[in-house]
């Protein structure tokens with residue numbers, strides 16, 4: 024049965040690829056069988072009016088909010104099928120709820136794939152006269168910034184060279200846990216941890232977030248900043264023209280975070296300059312140094328380096344701290360998975376630190392991270408691309424300039440692709456594990472992509488994964504972890520760009536040895 028499904032997928036993939044190439048190159052001759060964009064099903068009448076049509080899908084007209092947009096997307100897929108379109112503000116948004124279409128969009132993308140930017144961030148960069156970061160750039164400008172960053176962040180060997188710098192951060196975190204035997208507010212605590220870790224990557228310096236000596240009160244600003252990003256495209260666009268109260272609040276939070284990052288970057292550069300004058304720079308650079316690698320890359324300027332560093336610093340905190348909170352909550356809830364993880368840790372590293380070699384022998388640890396990201400999908404929507412050329416998908420022509428979304432959050436939780444989708448089963452991601460059947464196993468690559476796919480995928484993926492592996496291995500090596508009695512076994516989420524639990528998660532820690 025699984026073999027037939029696989030064969031059918033492969034032949035359908037071949038057909039789709041052929042269809043795509045033919046249409047991109049000579050749409051004219053192939054267009055007889057291709058239906059026009061207007062035929063793509065979706066809500067019509069008043070719902071197709073720009074802005075107004077979108078508003079009618081949301082509160083107060085329905086119960087849908089920015090945080091529950093996945094419900095709207097699911098309703099659309101149920102009603103209109105695997106390809107549909109609806110008004111999202113001024114533009115049409117096409118939704119492709121099918122792994123073959125998902126693959127076609129994400130794999131065959133242009134070498135400079137475009138993603139619609141976030142309006143309020145664009146406005147902020149412009150008003151503050153800052154160079155836009157990776158997430159806001161397109162085309163060659165984006166590629167020129169992404170390339171030097173890719174060298175440092177997408178090559179596994181280079182990313183792994185930062186493991187020794189992250190290990191002491193994790194050790195300090197565990198030492199704090201040993202004193203308290205609980206993690207009171209997991210998300211808040213993890214924000215301190217991920218800020219400290221990303222500080223090591225970006226500035227090669229301990230910021231003091233775990234020791235409580237850092238003068239950075241980020242937590243509230245992060246919440247305001249990310250909620251502002253999430254809501255800006257759905258709320259009134261007046262902030263583009265006036266400094267509305269919504270914009271001012273966002274600006275204040277962004278200023279607070281960016282000022283800290285900019286100061287840290289300049290301090291780190293001054294330190295290197297001082298070491299150079301003292302003839303000690305070469306010695307200092309024996310350890311991997313991300314900032315130095317970036318700034319010394321031909322084509323990088325101080326302004327570009329700063330914009331990249333600000334993006335990475337801010338982008339790397341909320342994403343990973345939420346993902347870790349969900350992961351640890353799952354493992355505390357599922358003691359049998361925790362025990363299997365513990366046995367793997369004991370067997371592979373014993374009481375030692377996790378290193379690159381050990382990581383290659385820890386498939387269950389990786390499977391737990393993957394399964395938690397699937398079940399607690401980090402985004403409320405999925406991956407989105409703005410087409411640079413016309414494409415044909417599912418027999419319809421979609422013109423260039425259109426935004427196309429693959430609702431990966433819904434697909435990752437769909438029973439069609441994952442049996443018992445609402446359950447935490449890390450074994451799905453273990454190749455050849457006999458304890459589950461084929462329907463439970465993860466086989467469709469293009470329904471589950473928590474870091475996106477292709478040249479525009481998450482640049483922090485490898486860093487975030489290593490960070491999660493190191494700290495998770497250390498925590499479960501040291502403690503048996505359980506939920507405090509008041510914490511629900513099933514968490515509710517809100518989305519402030521990234522999924523975030525609505526309740527405080529408190530964990531209880533019992534020494535293993």
Ligand code: HEM
Pocket residue numbers: 138157158159169221334335336338339340342343346401402406407473474475476477478479480481482483484486487
């Ligand atoms: C669990 C943690 C994380 C998740 C789930 C996540 C997820 C994502 C996703 C889904 C995208 C969009 C990909 C696409 O459109 O195909 C993205 C982009 C991005 N992420 Fe992450 N991310 C995480 C951690 C990080 C970290 C640690 C950093 C920084 C060190 C980071 C920096 C970025 C940046 C700069 C982009 C924009 C890339 C571009 O447009 O070229 N992320 N992330």
